[in-house]
Amino acid sequence: MKRPPSPVCAHCTHTDDGGRTAATEAGPQKYSPGxxxxxxxxxxxxxxxxxxxxxxxxxxxxxxxxxxGRDIRALVEDVRRVAEYDGGSITIKYRLSWHEDGGTKYVEGRETILAHRSSQVQKGCEVDIKYLDDDHISFVFDK
Missing domain, CATH: 1.20.5 (Single alpha-helices involved in coiled-coils or other helix-helix interfaces)
Structure with a gap:
């Protein structure tokens, strides 16, 4: 009595005698995304x-x-370039100050500006800003 062929491995349908099972003879399976x-x-x-x-x-x-925001004229106390980008913009880290209520207000932050505007944001220069609070500041270059 001839014994049936045994599969070589559990995940495929090939047998050790080169035969195929009925599942593979039906043709390729359709792909489902899964x-x-x-x-x-x-x-x-x-x-x-x-x-x-x-x-x-x-x-x-x-x-x-x-x-x-309020329009404020602020003095640039310190400014450093943090990053430069190929698109013509730079990221700066700045420290600004202005007089308010008999004292001096200091604010620090980061901003990405166009590279040709960097000459307007230099240490010792005054810049126009829109100030809402310490976390919401915007430089105003064009009026």
Missing amino acids: AAMLFVYIFSAAIVVGTVSYIIHLFLRDQKIDAH
Whole structure:
């Protein structure tokens, strides 16, 4: 009596005698996305939603500063370049001061500005800013 061929491994349909089972003779299986593709779709959507919401946040922040901020002429106490970008902009770290209510107010922060505007933000120069609070400051270069 001839014994049936045994599979070489549990995950494939090949047998040790070179034969095939009925599952592979029916033709190739159709691909279904499965859990991996679902993860990719969800991750991609999260990236897009996060990017769009961050842009909206920045836009609303700037609108709030423009609408409710005070115009102030501030002295640049210190300024350092933190980063330079190929697109013609730079990120600076600054310290500003101005007189307010009989005292001197100091504010520090970071801002990305166009590189050709950096000559207007030098130590010892005065700059125009819109000030809402210590975390919401915007430089005003054009009036």
